[in-house]
Amino acid sequence: xxxxxxxxxxxxxxxxxxxxxxxxxxxxxxxxxxxxxxxxxxxxxxxxxxxxxxxxxxxxxxxxxxxxxxxxxxxxxxxxxxxxxxxxxxxxxxxxxxxxxxxxxxxxxxxxxxxxxxxxxxxxxxxxxxxxx
Numbered sequence: 001x002x003x004x005x006x007x008x009x010x011x012x013x014x015x016x017x018x019x020x021x022x023x024x025x026x027x028x029x030x031x032x033x034x035x036x037x038x039x040x041x042x043x044x045x046x047x048x049x050x051x052x053x054x055x056x057x058x059x060x061x062x063x064x065x066x067x068x069x070x071x072x073x074x075x076x077x078x079x080x081x082x083x084x085x086x087x088x089x090x091x092x093x094x095x096x097x098x099x100x101x102x103x104x105x106x107x108x109x110x111x112x113x114x115x116x117x118x119x120x121x122x123x124x125x126x127x128x129x130x131x132x133x
Contacts, residue, residue, distance in 0.1 A: 003124070006055055006058045006059055007059055007124060009051075009055055010052060010055040010056060010059060011124075011125075013048045013051045013052045013055065014048070014052045014111070014115065016048050017045055017048035017049050017052060017110075017111055018111040018112070018115060020041055020044050020045045020048060021045050021107040021111055022107075023037075023041045024038055024041035024042040024044075024045050024103075025103075025104065025107070027041055028100075042103075045107075046084060049080050049084075049106070049110060049111075050080065050081065050084075052080075052110075053076075053077050053080040053081065056074060056077050057074075057077065061122075061123075063122060064122050064123075073114065073117050073118075076109070076110065076114055079109070079110070080106065080110055083102055083103075083105070083106040083110075084106070086098075086102050087099050087102035087103050087106070090102060
């Protein structure tokens, strides 16, 4: 698989989201809550995650098991906006605990777990890693 502009954008924004997520959590959970920082990092993270999900629609791989070029990892694309609706609805109703759990779960599933899947053999990140090692 070649590094196309869409893949480059997807990787850059996904890595940015992976880096920003802990900052948003830290800003709220520290001894002195930093609400402005939490919101700024949170909105930046949500934006990165949405861009990552949308850009994935244009990334197809016909070598791995797929349907019209969409591999099983693509099933997570609609999960991102659904989780954000659930998280922000909880926040609007004052359910901070549910908001926190939903956002942390989305970070773990959307950044860490999905990110780990990108290193499976045959994926672009696996090819990159093998070329570096």
